[in-house]
Amino acid sequence: MKLDRVFAHPPTFNTDRLRVRPIELTDAKALFEFMSDRKVTERYGQKPRTWEETQAWVRDRLADRSRRGSIYWVFTLRGDSVAIGSCCYWNFEPGFRTAEIGYELHRAHWGTGIMTEALPPIISYGFARLGLHRIEASPLAENRPSRRLLLKLGFKNEGRLRQRVFFRGRYLDQSYYGLLREDWPKPS
Numbered sequence: 001m002k003l004d005r006v007f008a009h010p011p012t013f014n015t016d017r018l019r020v021r022p023i024e025l026t027d028a029k030a031l032f033e034f035m036s037d038r039k040v041t042e043r044y045g046q047k048p049r050t051w052e053e054t055q056a057w058v059r060d061r062l063a064d065r066s067r068r069g070s071i072y073w074v075f076t077l078r079g080d081s082v083a084i085g086s087c088c089y090w091n092f093e094p095g096f097r098t099a100e101i102g103y104e105l106h107r108a109h110w111g112t113g114i115m116t117e118a119l120p121p122i123i124s125y126g127f128a129r130l131g132l133h134r135i136e137a138s139p140l141a142e143n144r145p146s147r148r149l150l151l152k153l154g155f156k157n158e159g160r161l162r163q164r165v166f167f168r169g170r171y172l173d174q175s176y177y178g179l180l181r182e183d184w185p186k187p188s
């Protein structure tokens with residue numbers, strides 16, 4: 001599949017509970033609900049976003065698609081149109097064989113298996129259609145839910161990046177995870 005087409009028209013996926021679709025400008029209001037939540041953003045070592053920053057961020061993510069910088073999806077509960085979380089590929093290496101996966105979820109839905117459900121179609125798409133060979137993630141070492149999620153999905157822990165993130169006056173470690181195409185179950 002041609003990369004230009006992939007970036008221009010990312011697909012939509014349905015799971016049991018979710019509709020996972022490409023991000024749109026009109027998602028800013030829903031995204032602001034959790035991107036402005038300190039309890040969410042501190043999990044990845046960032047300040048909460050203001051409304052203006054959230055709007056600019058969504059515009060940037062859409063622009064990213066034309067410069068092959070990232071692909072963002074949001075997901076909604078099926079039958080509803082309000083985004084409760086997002087997931088993405090970003091940090092592509094120049095040959096587009098490796099990318100980083102990112103994700104965040106509204107706090108009201110934490111711990112109900114939503115992200116475990118949202119990410120598999122994105123991962124399958126990354127390997128089967130985007131041509132990735134390896135997917136990476138680097139959560140803060142103290143972000144236990146994110147590390148559990150990655151292990152459940154089959155990612156391997158590949159080590160620790162010591163004191164890599166400076167946040168609220170402290171240097172924090174990141175844990176490094178990788179998933180290879182050969183590690184991922186083939187579609188049945």
Ligand SMILES: CC(C)(COP(=O)(O)OP(=O)(O)OC[C@H]1O[C@@H](n2cnc3c(N)ncnc32)[C@H](O)[C@@H]1OP(=O)(O)O)[C@@H](O)C(=O)NCCC(=O)NCCS
Nearest residue numbers: 043103104105110111112113114115116139145146148149
């Ligand atoms: C990380 C995050 C996406 C997990 O999403 P989720 O839908 O709550 O995760 P799931 O319910 O699918 O569960 C995944 C694993 O995390 C564990 N988990 C979820 N919430 C947890 C919590 N508050 N404390 C401890 N473990 C937790 C689950 O128990 C599960 O592991 P298990 O099956 O061994 O029990 C969500 O917590 C989040 O959005 N956090 C803030 C943003 C963030 O950290 N993004 C990632 C940056 S790297």
